[in-house]
Amino acid sequence: MKIGILALQGAFAEHGAMLDRLGIDHFEIRKREDIEKPFDGLILPGGESTVMGKLLREIQLYAPIRALIQQGMPVLGTCAGMILLAKHIEGGEQPHLATMDIKVVRNGYGRQLGSFCTTAKYGDISLPLVFIRAPYILSVGNGVEILATVDRKIVAAQQGNQIAAAFHPELTDETRVHEHFLSLVHR
Numbered sequence: 001m002k003i004g005i006l007a008l009q010g011a012f013a014e015h016g017a018m019l020d021r022l023g024i025d026h027f028e029i030r031k032r033e034d035i036e037k038p039f040d041g042l043i044l045p046g047g048e049s050t051v052m053g054k055l056l057r058e059i060q061l062y063a064p065i066r067a068l069i070q071q072g073m074p075v076l077g078t079c080a081g082m083i084l085l086a087k088h089i090e091g092g093e094q095p096h097l098a099t100m101d102i103k104v105v106r107n108g109y110g111r112q113l114g115s116f117c118t119t120a121k122y123g124d125i126s127l128p129l130v131f132i133r134a135p136y137i138l139s140v141g142n143g144v145e146i147l148a149t150v151d152r153k154i155v156a157a158q159q160g161n162q163i164a165a166a167f168h169p170e171l172t173d174e175t176r177v178h179e180h181f182l183s184l185v186h187r
Contacts, residue, residue, distance in 0.1 A: 001024060001041070001182070002026065002038065002039045002040055003019055003024055003025070003026040003039060003040065003042070003043060003185070004026070004027060004029045004037070004039040004042050004043070005027070005028055005029065005042075005043045005045065006028075006029050006042070006044050006045060006052070007029055007030050008030065008056070008061075009048060010046050010079075010080055011046045011078070011168060011171070012028060012045045014045070015170045016028070017170070018169070018175065018178050019178065021175060022178060022182070027039070029042075029061065031059055032059055035064045035065065035068075040074070041074040041075065041076070042065070042073055042074070042076075043075070043078075043081070044081030044082075045078055045079075045080070045081055046080050046081065047079070049080040049081075049083035049084055049096065049106065052080055052096075053084060056084075056097075062096075066099060069097065072161050073161065074161040074162075074163075074181060074185045075099075075162050075163070076165070077162070077163070077165070078167070078170065079132065079168060081164070082104060082164035082165060082166055083104050084097050085098075085099055085100040086098070086102045086103065086137075087100060087102065087141070088139075089103070089106060090105040091105075093106065100159050100162045101142065101143065101144055102137045102139070102141065102164060103139045103140075104136065105136055106135050107135065108134060108166070115130075115132045115133060116131050117129065117131070118131070120148055120149070121148060122156060122176070122180075123180070127148075127169075127172075127176060127177065128172045129148070129150065129155070129172075130167055130168045130169075131155075131167050131168070132168060132171075134155070134166045134167060135166050136150075136153040136154060137154035137157055137166070138154075140159075141159075143159055144157050144158070144159045145157060145159070147165075155167060156177075161184050163177075163180065163181055163184070165177060
């Protein structure tokens with residue numbers, strides 16, 4: 001198994017460190033040629049979604065990444081990665097990859113000073129969750145399973161092989177969100 005991590009901007013190194021802990025082979029996707037390597041799953045990290053969306057188009061990664069996801073490649077989108085996956089963004093911002101039937105609110109928990117940590121249920125397990133300028137999911141479409149909520153706001157969901165999380169699982173010692181993602185790769 002090999003996982004590609006979008007490495008244009010944001011918390012890609014931390015996802016790589018988490019995969020190292022789990023003994024999973026991975027590489028960084030920085031340019032068009034990188035997407036041509038064989039891999040089995042994709043991580044879209046936190047960062048700044050507008051910048052990431054612009055760079056995806058500029059370096060011609062947008063179409064191939066979108067096609068891979070639409071063809072069923074497992075993907076984990078965290079924070080900005082969740083925004084990249086969303087079909088709808090509150091406030092009229094143009095969607096980016098638009099492969100997951102969710103509507104998100106950017107900076108839903110406020111700016112940098114609104115960052116926080118909490119513990120909440122993710123599926124059937126309690127996990128530490130780290131939120132940094134975090135979005136949240138305002139609504140989900142048909143076929144989207146809600147995985148976690150905090151203060152009645154949806155903060156994680158799954159649709160088929162796509163997992164979206166408003167928080168940063170790569171910034172904790174807890175591996176189960178990544179293990180959940182990797183279980184989709186094993187299918």
